[in-house]
Amino acid sequence: MVVVPVSASAQGVESYLRERFRRANHGMVRSSFVRPGSLPMLDSSPAGGRSPAGLGVIHRRRLREIYRSAGWPCQDGIEIELLAAGLLQRERGPFGHETLRLTDAGIAVLAETLAKNRARRDAHELLVERVAREMTRAGRLAWRGLAVRARVDQGWTMAMPDVFSIRHTTVEAYAEPIVHEIKVRRADLLADLRRACKREAYLAIGGECWYVIQEGIASADEIPAECGVLVAGSAGLAVARAAPRRPTRIGFALWMALARATPVDGWRLDDAQLPLAADGAAFGAGDDVPC
Numbered sequence: 001m002v003v004v005p006v007s008a009s010a011q012g013v014e015s016y017l018r019e020r021f022r023r024a025n026h027g028m029v030r031s032s033f034v035r036p037g038s039l040p041m042l043d044s045s046p047a048g049g050r051s052p053a054g055l056g057v058i059h060r061r062r063l064r065e066i067y068r069s070a071g072w073p074c075q076d077g078i079e080i081e082l083l084a085a086g087l088l089q090r091e092r093g094p095f096g097h098e099t100l101r102l103t104d105a106g107i108a109v110l111a112e113t114l115a116k117n118r119a120r121r122d123a124h125e126l127l128v129e130r131v132a133r134e135m136t137r138a139g140r141l142a143w144r145g146l147a148v149r150a151r152v153d154q155g156w157t158m159a160m161p162d163v164f165s166i167r168h169t170t171v172e173a174y175a176e177p178i179v180h181e182i183k184v185r186r187a188d189l190l191a192d193l194r195r196a197c198k199r200e201a202y203l204a205i206g207g208e209c210w211y212v213i214q215e216g217i218a219s220a221d222e223i224p225a226e227c228g229v230l231v232a233g234s235a236g237l238a239v240a241r242a243a244p245r246r247p248t249r250i251g252f253a254l255w256m257a258l259a260r261a262t263p264v265d266g267w268r269l270d271d272a273q274l275p276l277a278a279d280g281a282a283f284g285a286g287d288d289v290p291c
Contacts, residue, residue, distance in 0.1 A: 055085065060113045063087060063106055071099035082106070123184045123214075127232055128162045131180050131212055134237060135165040136266040140178075144264060148257040150201035159201035162212075166250070166258075175250055178243075179206035180230075186217040199224065207248035212237070 062078050066088065073079060073090070079100070082088045087106035091099050102110070128144060135142040142165040150159040163180035179202040183189040189211070192198065202209045203226060211223050215233040220240040223229050228243025 140165040150204040184214040208243040
């Protein structure tokens with residue numbers, strides 16, 4: 001805390017503050033007090049000894065975090081490598097503190113990463129939409145991006161299937177919930193298969209769990225036996241292995257999640273209710289037996 005004498009003039013206050021800052025930063029920061037608006041750069045030239053092409057996911061994530069933040073340094077190994085590659089530069093504030101800013105090369109790396117992520121996401125989203133439409137054409141209600149808690153072993157986990165669907169029925173026993181997990185890249189598929197708890201959560205909320213994989217990224221033998229496999233090709237969706245059907249009851253938490261969410265459009269167009277008979281015998285006839 002800086003205490004300034006009450007009787008000091010404005011010029012004396014400024015001189016006093018300068019002296020205090022000089023003493024506080026003596027031996028650490030040269031010329032610690034500079035006029036506001038003057039921010040000298042410590043790394044004015046991006047002389048990098050490391051190629052940006054060799055940066056990993058953790059480096060690109062750190063670049064994004066620094067770009068979104070005030071630039072306070074972490075002073076760890078990742079930061080050193082980014083500074084050495086010329087993707088970051090240090091700046092000195094008016095009171096001697098250091099912050100980090102992205103260089104033009106760092107912005108270019110972020111833009112390249114963003115373009116790649118969009119391309120991957122577009123391919124994934126197109127296949128998700130394709131599977132959801134197939135479910136609605138089959139007379140089912142389908143949801144995308146659903147998030148629901150599922151009980152796994154003695155705890156709870158959050159299940160977020162790409163496509164979740166149930167039959168369009170008024171009989172709870174005939175709902176037959178199905179989970180579809182979409183994968184268009186082999187790396188994403190292998191990373192997902194290592195997460196056994198995620199797969200168990202899908203099996204807890206769905207009577208069937210299917211992996212929909214892009215043609216050529218994997219074989220059906222690589223997918224666990226408790227899940228079915230659909231292969232997405234140019235001709236359509238082909239069943240490589242059927243999913244085992246398990247009796248599943250939709251819990252209250254899942255019903256609430258479905259009530260809060262909005263199903264994929266198109267199910268009303270496929271709603272083929274039988275006409276009501278004069279004696280009412282045909283009411284709900286489509287729900288008497290499962291299909």
